[in-house]
Amino acid sequence: MTEMEDSISDVEIEELGNSMKDELINYLSLNIVHANESEFCLIPKIHDYIRVIDRDSYEPIVLSIGPYHNGSPEFSCMDREKWNCLDYILRLNCKKGLKDYVTIINGLEKQARRGQCQYQENTQRIGEWYNIFVLRDLFLLENQIPFFVIQGIYEEVVSKFPNKMETTDACLSSIAQCLEQHVQYHPKAIQESNRPKDFDHLLHLCHMYFRPSSNQDECHSDTAHYIHHFLQLGQDYLNLVYKQEAANFSLSQNGHFPYQWRWATQYHEAGIKFRRRAYFKCRPHSLLDIKFRDAVLEIPFLFVDESTSSLFRNLIALEQTSPNVGNDVIAYVLFMAKLLSMSDDVALLSRNGIVAHHLRTDREVSQLFTKLTKGVVFDMYGNYYLKHLCLALEAHYQNRLHKWIAWLRHNHFSNPWLAVAGLAGAIVLFCTVAQTFLTVLSYVDPR
Structure with missing residues (x-):
């Protein structure tokens, strides 16, 4: 082979350059960020290593929306219903x-494709279970379509009305109302007056309802609280048992403090009480609004059923693929997974009215949350909304005095008769010591 035959001609080089230039332009066009970020909606595809953990949580059962599962034969039965919906819109x-x-x-189309790598059923014909699965499928990450597509169609429908904007706002409110029914068993901080109007898709709207509320850190101007806090500091100083608390709230030499999250039973043995957080309409809270104060961990009511895993998995997938939505759900799930590590932990929180479930055993609830954490990437030394709460829990757990008092309360003062007997024993011991002291004193100083 000669040197001329081995080289590439100028024409071929030019064609290759033009081809690569076209590919580059096409690639860059897929990464356009709009000036208004609300117009850009990312609907990613779940990676295979995440999907293999629980494939059923990410794939629709009866209803396919968007391009990822379009054309699958198992969803062909819904084609007739989609045409019926189109006919309804045209009318x-x-x-x-x-x-x-x-x-x-x-x-x-182009705007929608950049972000991508109301259904009504005849219950008499198919059954209520079909509607339940349809509702589940509407909140899968891969089964979303950008809301601006729906809004564009809706604006065409209501174009004949003079008050077009008011009608559009009513549509947004109706969608939010439907979502509130879907998460009716979970506490919500969002009320009718502050329903979201700017969201990418249904799952994103659901994520907004789960976010921690802005009023979760209640005002601590209560005088009794300050007195208790002052006495606690004095006790810590005298007994020298809270040396690690200061380290918890300050950075160590390498910038990290080696704290860890613990089981509910472990916190219970350290004297921490668990209480279901009371819900007030005047000051509502969301599912993620956990509060720790005066050795009491208040956790909002958590209802667990067969759909819980799918909902949380897709909310986690949304946070893992869209950093702009934050990591609040991931932090909550990881914390609850550690808190509910064993069936005894689930039973403890159930007795305190925090957890209610429709699964067969408490162990299944524990396993559900443990599986939710598989494949999740999370920096527990980074910034997340539960960080200060976890540091305070660890400081309380490391306090030996708290553990000793809790041990006495659990083993000797849990029964009122044992408490009375213990008090009587303490009085008898005090009297015996006083009598002995007076007897010895009478011998030393007969006067």
Whole structure:
């Protein structure tokens, strides 16, 4: 082979360069960030190493929306219902034809594809379970479509109304109401007056309802609380048992403090009490609003059923693939997974009205949360909303005096008769010591 035959011609080099240039332009066009970030909606595909942990939690059962599961034969039974829904939309505004809606979708197609790598059923024909699965499928991360697509279609439908903006706001409120029904067993800080109006898709809206509320850190101006805190500091100083507490709230030499999250039974043995956080309409809280104060850990009510795993997995996947939404759900799930490590932990929180479940055993609840943490990437030394609470819990747990008092209370003062007997014994011991002291004193000083 000659040198001329081995080299690439100028024409081939030019063609290769043009081809690579086109590929580069195409690649860069897929990463356009809009000036208004609300217009950009990322709907990622779940990675295989995450999907293999629990495939059923990420894949629809009866309803496919969007491109990821489109065309799958198991969803062909829903095609008729989709055509029925299209016919219903076309009847809402007779002045608009199918071409008008296709034009709207065509204009939004590129914007929708950049972020991607109301259903009604006949219950008499299919059954209530079908509706339940449809509702579940609507909150899968891969089964979302950007809300601006829905909004664009809706604006075409209501274009005949003069108060178009008010009608659009009513649509947003209706969607939020439907979501509130879906998460009705979970406490919500969002009320009717502050329902979200800017969200990417249904799962993103659901995530907003789960976020910690802004009022979770209640005002601590209570005088009794300050007195208790002052006495506690004095006790810690005199007994020298809280040396590690200062280290908990300050950085060590390498910038990290080696604390850890513990089981509910371990915190219980250290004197920490568990209480279901009371819900007040005047000051509502969300599922993630956990509070620790005066050795009492208040946790919002948690209802666990067969759909809990799928919902939390997709919320976690949303946070792992969209950093802009934060990591609050991940922090909550990891904390609860550690807190509910064993069936005894689940039983402890159930007795205190914090956890209620429809699973067969407490062990299944524990295993559910343990499996939710598999494949999750989380920096426990980074910034997250439960960090200060976890540091305070560890400081309390490391206090030997707290453990000793808790041991006495659990083993000797749990029964009122034992408490009375213990008090009587202490009185007798005091009297015996006093009598002995007076007897010895009478011998030393007969006067």
